[in-house]
Amino acid sequence: MRLPALEYHDTEFNMSGGQVQMTTEWFREQMLWLRDNDFATISAEQLLGFLDGTVTLPRRSVLITFDIGTHRASxxxxxxxxxxxxxxxxxxxxxxxxAITQDGSDNSVTWDMLREWHAEGLITVQSHGVYHPDYRELSFGQQLWDATTAHSLIAQEMGVAPVIFAFPFDAVPDSADLLMQAAGYAAALAGHRNERSILAADPERYALPRYYPYSSASRYPALVGVEGWTFEEMMLRAIEPPLGLSASGTPTPTATPSTAASAASRFGYLSGLGRYCTSTGGVDGLEIDQRAAFIPDVSPYAQSLLDMQVQVRPTCDFGPVIRPDAVVLHYTVGSSEASLAGFRSPTTLTSVHYIVDRDGTILQLVPEVLGAYHVTCFGIRSVCLPDCPICEDDEGRLTEPWLRSVGIEIVNVGPLVGEPGSFRYRDGAPFDGLVFTDYLASWRYRYWEDYPPEQLEALRVLVEDIQRRWGIPLDRVIGHSRVQIGKIDPGPALNLTWTRYGDPPRDPIFHTDSLLEPPNFPVSLGPETEGF
Known part of the structure; x- marks a missing residue:
């Protein structure tokens, strides 16, 4: 059984100066041909059932899809x-x-229109993302932000969460399976592959093919493509495997690499990091910033809210591919420079995903999709607290917390020893930072370095961006002190969700309803790439 999927945009679609286009007349001719030749159209639920092997479709079935990225509501x-x-x-x-609006301005499709058509049973609404980036040019975190933000917006507007994704530009990124599963999708579609229809239990579940039914005035009824098929020829070939050709696609690899360098190499945008760490044997050398740089995971929207762009300062101290369900916060004790040097030292095996400096500067050392060695039970459950929320699986077995979390180091001394006026940094220099007086004297310390507003704002934006991307609830944004015995960071000065009792007092930094609101980015469709 072969299921062809057709990729439309609208009946005024025109790309490359008319070399790839659709007209109202051609569209109606194609729909009439499908009807007259007894093709059955299928729903998103039927597609998933077909992929799962639980639904049998009529032999002449077709999946009709439209990618809405332009304002052509009429x-x-x-x-x-x-x-x-x-x-x-x-x-x-x-x-x-x-591209969807509430008021229909500029001939845009509205959510009310979509809800009406859905209620009539004519359509199901699925996801094409937020603003049409080429996913191959984004980091995994940025891909995840676009896919998850669109997922939540569609669920909010339609009352039903989308289950299928269509990649912008039909551009499938590396590890699309990991991305789509993390974002909450059960399948994804890409673009045209010669002689390639969707198969039951398709091995390319997250890069399913679609046929382009477009033509041009000079070649119609022949369609675009080297085959020169008519619509009828394309569809008849699409439902019957050609003689001598296998109906199977090439499986998408899903195995987790066994080494850190190979884990990085699984993602195209991390190829430089993987090659560098392989060539140096995992040692961070002088050229690491130039040769191992990667695209940061922080979304473009979050970066627009920061005073300074996120800086990538990579390290080779990273682990396998992870899917984090928590954020663990630490303080550095030392400076940002000293912390970075420590995480790059060949004599230690420690690392972290981010460092947030006092002025709000954010450094990213490890991609979020790879593990960083920032918190551990050392393989022994009793090393971590009995109520650690990320140290056990559902069956009570030990899970290493660094394999489940994004780690953030916040530049801060921690507890201050002595009396006001005599505090010093760890290097002996006089302390000139902000002071928080903890009336509760947590961990027997009364005075702590306070976190300045610039640092807290950068931290808030970063954490909420991570939460949105990975679907991490606020109760999984925790301090190191919630995980390991004997750890006290990030201390009482960082009041995550509670009102701070001390001098100065402060309202909670995070609120359950304060996730970064989705942005109003323009949709990036150029004249040469519109719709693809």
Whole structure:
């Protein structure tokens, strides 16, 4: 059984000066041909059942899809939806959330329109992301932000969470399976592959193929592509495997690499990091900043809220691929420079994903999708606290907390020894920072370095961005002191969700309803790439 998927945008689609286009007449001809030749259109739920092997489809089935990334509501209202209704068809509409509006301005499709068409049974709404980036040019964290933000927005507006994703530009990134699973999707579609329809139990579940039904005025009824097929020829070939060709695709690898360097090499944007760490035997050398740099994970929206862009300062001290479900906060004791040097030292095996300096500067050392050695039970459950929330799985077995968390070091001395006026940094220099007086004298210390506003704001933006990307609840944003016995960082000066009792007092830093609001980024569709 072969299931062809058709990729439409709208009936006014025109790319490359008319070399790739669709017209109202061609679209109606294609829909009429499908109806007259007894093709059944399927829903998103049927597609997933077909992929799972639990649903048997009619031999002549077709998946009709539309990617909405432009403001052409009139075309949907006057042509596409009436045609689907007339033919008794249904389709999947993949929406860019930033292209959908509440008021229909500039001929945009509205959420009310989508809800109406969905209620009529003509469409299901699935995800095309937020603002149409090429995922191959983003870090894993930025990919995850776009996919998860769109997921939550569609669920909020439609009342039903999307389960299928269509990659912008049909560009499938490395480890699409890991990305889509983390973002809450059960399948994903890409673009055209010759002689490639969707298969039951398809090995490319997160890069499913679609056919392009486009043509040009000079070649119609032949479609674009080297085959020169007509729509009829393409569809008949799509449902029957050609003689001598296998119906199977190439499986997408899912095994976790066994070494740190190979884990980095699994992702194209981390290839420099993987090559560098392999060539040096995992030792951080003088050229690491130039040769091992990678795209930061912080979303473009979060970076727009920061006074300074996130700086990448890589280290080779990282572990395998992870899927974090917590954020663990530490303080450094020393300076940012000293901490970075320590995490790059060949004599230690410690690292962290981020360092947040007092002025709000953020350094990223390890990609979020790889483990950093910032907190551990050393393989012994009793080393960590009995109520550690990330030290056991659902069956009570030990899980190493560094394999489940993003680690953030915040530049801060911690407890101050002595009396006001005589405090010193660890290097002996007079302390000139902010002081928090803890009336409760936590861990028997009354005076602590306070966290300045610039640092707290950068930390808040960073943490909430991580939460949104990975779906981490606020009760999983925890201090090191919640994990390991004998650890007191980040101390009482960092009041995460409680009102601080001391001098100066302070309201909670984080609130359950204060995740970064989705942005209003423009959709990036250029004349040469519109819709793809």
């Amino acid at each position: 075309d949907y209202q006057n042509v596409i939806i009436p045609t689907l209704r007339e033919m008794g068809f249904r389709a999947i509409i993949f929406v860019l959330t930033n």
